Amino acid sequence: MRLGYDERSAALLVAPVLGVLLVVAAFPIVYSFWVSLHDIVLTRPLRRPFVGFDNYLRIFDDARFWTAVSRTTVYTLVCVVATTLLAVLVALLLNEVFPGQRLLSALLLVPWATPSVVNGLMWKWIYDPTYGLLNGLLVQVGLLERYRVWLSDPDITLLLIANAAIWKQMPLAALLMIVTMKAIPEDLYRAARVDGANVWQRFVHVTLPALRPGLMLVLVYETMISIRHFDLFLIMTQGGPGDASLTLSWLIYVETFRSLRFGTGAAMSYILAITTFALSWAVIRFLGKRI
């Protein structure tokens, strides 16, 4: 009878969550696949023929798609690598005990709590070619001779958006690294000191190996998050200039809500979802053993 009570309670306690996830996550995922097999264009609502995998084939023939794939790859790589490196640096700083350390730790939460729309508007304002902080600062310091455009320069626009994204997502990564660092036993450092290891050697041989679980989590999480970024692109560049910041998320949005081609939009979404899934899995499987 005990077992029965346990199972009944568990079912009762878990059911609401499963209900919500079924309606708002699982069903849309399945429904999306069904949509992706049909030629649904919202401007012609009554005509929605089943086309099998034609939408997918059409996407693979679409030059815009491959542009978006390469932009997304560059953007995600920059975001993940820079966020992780910066997070380790910040964690090394905040893991020290010094006056003001608590204040800095509180400041760290500010970017984390900033809404991404405000983050986008803030950096867009900083990058503003005539009134922005960046031009003003660089020219006053003498690093730049005269004002230049930033976001409208196709060579760097992706990096500038990435910078805004990194600013916002670095804190959580840094928090995870700090927690991982705090768990390293002090004895290891003492032993390394006795062996005559200097600061750098202690970092490489004691800190770095112990950071593995934290690093794993950060890498997977940042990849999953960065690959889907959308808000900043809508606010800052709308995919432009030209197609310089045309990422997959932005392309899906344009295809679906501007061109109203829901079929191909859903197919693209599926490709992005499967890629994200595969990537996270691969990072866990392969990097998990090597770092």
Next chain:
Amino acid sequence: MNRPLAPRVTRALLLTVFSALFVLYVAGPVAWLVSSSLQTEAQITEVPPNWLPPTPSIANFEAIFAASERVVTYENRRQGEALTSNFLPSGAANLLPAMRNSLVVGAWVAALNLLLSVTAAYAIAVIDFRGRRATLYVALATRVVPDIALVVPLFLVIRNLGLINSLGALVVTYLAITVPFTIFILISYFEGIPRDLYRAARIDGCGHGRALWHVYLPLSLPALVASLTFAFLTSWNEFVFALVLTQNVAAQTLPIIISGFIMDFTTSFSFVNAAGVIAIIPPVLMAVVFQRYIVSGLTAGAVKG
């Protein structure tokens, strides 16, 4: 331990330099946003920029709070006769209603998220039933799918249900975002609570409801506060779903209205900056006030790897 002077000076110097760089990077952009919001349009469009407001004024904020009393027409916009003699966007009056929507949705999401997640996390962490791991993995797997991929089918579903423009649809959607992560956090917290306490409670005749209420909840305050904060912030900041699932002022949230200002290039910079500052204040305050809980709560599951 009394170490020689030279290394200690080097350490102090390094810490000072890196602390300064850190503050500049983390707080600099926000400080500039705040500084711009306290300047008039004429002042923020000076070249080179004014680092600090020459004559700090809250006129931009007054304009926002008075926006509903003013009728914005093409005529008075052309004359530039807004309160600050700046251009106010035509949707300026929507800002406060949007803020109310954001607060309502955020409060509901925070409360329901906690209720759903606590019960599910307790079941998965404590009760030994078939499929407990599978439940967790299924929940987490739904979060691997990018939002932009979910938004299309969700839009179709909610449109067919006639729930576009309802705050309720937003709340339920946001729960799907916050619940999996919250469950994950709470499980690692619950699993850290000694099993003996649970056994003792059960021997004393407590059912699962009372064991959860009297044993687990009082011991996991940090995780509960972190969950509340996390859910509210996620809801307050969310953009993609709100953009697609709401189409008029009745249900639009703050990020949607603000993005509208940004797109409207006749809007004065000072007004947009002030709106940004208003949107930043509640989440940042919440994060800083609950800092201690957030750090221990959000990172509870991390160390185990």
